[in-house]
Amino acid sequence: MSSTVEVPNLAHVITRYRFAYLMTTSPTGAPHAVAVAAVLHGGTLVVNDIGRCSRENALARPAVGLVWPPHSDADYSLIVDGQAAVTGDSLRITPTRAVLHRSTRSAAPTGSGACDSDCVELDLSLSSDRPMMRGI
Numbered sequence: 001m002s003s004t005v006e007v008p009n010l011a012h013v014i015t016r017y018r019f020a021y022l023m024t025t026s027p028t029g030a031p032h033a034v035a036v037a038a039v040l041h042g043g044t045l046v047v048n049d050i051g052r053c054s055r056e057n058a059l060a061r062p063a064v065g066l067v068w069p070p071h072s073d074a075d076y077s078l079i080v081d082g083q084a085a086v087t088g089d090s091l092r093i094t095p096t097r098a099v100l101h102r103s104t105r106s107a108a109p110t111g112s113g114a115c116d117s118d119c120v121e122l123d124l125s126l127s128s129d130r131p132m133m134r135g136i
Contacts, residue, residue: 024057
């Protein structure tokens with residue numbers, strides 16, 4: 001079952017976190033994670049001063065993820081999937097999905113195939129005047 005609640009936009013949500021982990025995929029398919037500072041500029045996440053491995057991985061496999069860890073067990077992690085483009089020493093990531101996630105079970109019943117954790121999906125549509133989150 002889904003429920004919709006109003007929340008601030010992604011730029012505001014990001015301000016609650018200190019840093020993110022950039023997840024790229026190596027040539028062997030292994031994940032490569034590095035701590036980064038990501039800033040949202042006009043709907044695109046920008047990560048400056050990327051390293052050689054992150055750069056090469058993103059050039060070859062542009063599907064990336066960013067994970068902002070929670071401050072405590074009661075808080076949510078912010079997980080953003082996106083498509084990356086390398087520009088010099090920077091990575092420009094167009095978000096395709098954003099979810100606030102924590103492993104605590106939600107009190108709301110879930111449907112078949114739904115997330116059993118407490119997850120809140122952020123609506124990334126730029127056409128909406130009022131950004132929304134969708135609970136899943």
